[in-house]
Amino acid sequence: MAPNTPVLRVDLASDRPVYEQIVSGLRAVLVAGEFEPGDQLPTVRQLATDLGVHHNTVAEAYRVLADEGWLDLRRGRGAVVLDRREAKPSPEAKQGFARRLEELVAKAITDGVPRSKIADHMAALAKKLGKA
Amino acid sequence: MAPNTPVLRVDLASDRPVYEQIVSGLRAVLVAGEFEPGDQLPTVRQLATDLGVHHNTVAEAYRVLADEGWLDLRRGRGAVVLDRREAKPSPEAKQGFARRLEELVAKAITDGVPRSKIADHMAALAKKLGKA
DNA sequence: TCTATTGTACATGTACAGTATACAAGTGGC
DNA sequence: GCCACTTGTATACTGTACATGTACAATAGA
Known part of the structure; x- marks a missing residue:
């Protein structure tokens, strides 16, 4: 694996706001259980450097997740x-x-996207959720 | 039912752009097959009045759907x-x-939202897609 | 205590969403 | 064919949100 595993990736060219991409992406990672309670997330400046954006942009995303109860931010x-x-x-x-x-x-x-592919994706995800 | 069935509904208070809500909502309706090819959609002014927005906002949404090939717009x-x-x-x-x-x-x-509910929704939708 | 680190606050530039208004291109009655 | 009317389009303008630059406040650690 690469020396530093990227937590997530954003598309700067997308019309979707970067901070919103960070929120959605990180939330998915958190729901998936890839971090344990107590784990440290990258600092706003660290993640900002990784993603190539300003640290205030990351801070905004962290604030949303903190409001949702996912993070303790100090x-x-x-x-x-x-x-x-x-x-x-x-x-x-x-x-x-x-x-x-x-x-x-x-x-x-x-x-x-073929309807069969869509159906397969959803069925698989539903199954995974059911046994969790 | 109400005298005029609303084609869709938008949330003006949402942070999501209204025209984007119209695009997504109408696209879902079209995919669901609630309109036959050749059917008339409400005029931009009519739908704008129904939704309480400016007709240019609806026109922008119609233009996106026209670009995607859903509508013929003249x-x-x-x-x-x-x-x-x-x-x-x-x-x-x-x-x-x-x-x-x-x-x-x-x-x-x-x-x-309970994971079981989420799984049920997706499984049901997947099944409907599969037999379509 | 001192210094580096980390999140926060505020001001600024820029782009986009929504509106007001006027216009162009078709439609339909006469 | 003419003319009123309907419908989508183009342009200008305003408010707001996104992303950034910069300075600040709070905590950690030597």
């Missing part, structure tokens, strides 16, 4: 991964997820 | 749904879909 200390087992109920979150999922699939179909 | 005539069966292959589209899907699921989990 100056001088860095970003520490939290436990976050509390599953707070969300009324319209389910509905929102369903709609976003439909929209994502519609986009993929428009982009020419 | 002044004086309105927006007509096209056939669009051609499935153009996309190399990185599959990979992009997979990543976006993971991120969407991570967001849902963060929002407190």
Whole structure:
């Protein structure tokens, strides 16, 4: 493996905001359990250098994740991964997820991804979630 | 049902651009097959009034869908749904879909949606895609 | 205590989203 | 054919968000 494993990657050319890419990407990594509670995340300056952006951009992303309860963020200390087992109920979150999922699939179909591939991906992910 | 069935709905308070919400929402409707080729979509002014936005905002959304091949757009005539069966292959589209899907699921989990619900939704959608 | 490290606050440049307004291109009745 | 009307388009303008530059505050460690 490469000397320093990149935590994630961003597309500077994308129309999607970089800080939002960092939030989404890191959140996926955290949900996947690739970090244990107590683990240190790269400092805002370290990750910023890796990604080629300004450290304030990374800081903004870390702040969002901290608000969501994923990180403990303090100056001088860095970003520490939290436990976050509390599953707070969300009324319209389910509905929102369903709609976003439909929209994502519609986009993929428009982009020419075969429906069978899409179905396979989702079935596989659903299976993984079920046994977790 | 209400006298006029709303084609879709947007959240003006969302940080997500309205025109992008219109694109995603309409694309999902089109993929779902709720319109036949040749059907008329609401005029940009009509839909704009329904949604409470400016007609130029709707026009921008229609233009994106027209570029994707979903609509035939001409002044004086309105927006007509096209056939669009051609499935153009996309190399990185599959990979992009997979990543976006993971991120969407991570967001849902963060929002407190039970993993079982997420898995059920995806399994159901996958099944529907498979038999289509 | 002193210094380096780390996150934060604020101001600035730039690009994009949404709107107001005027225009061009079709449609349909006469 | 003419003319009013409808529909999408183009341009200018305003507010806001993204990303950055720079300085600051708080913590860690020697």
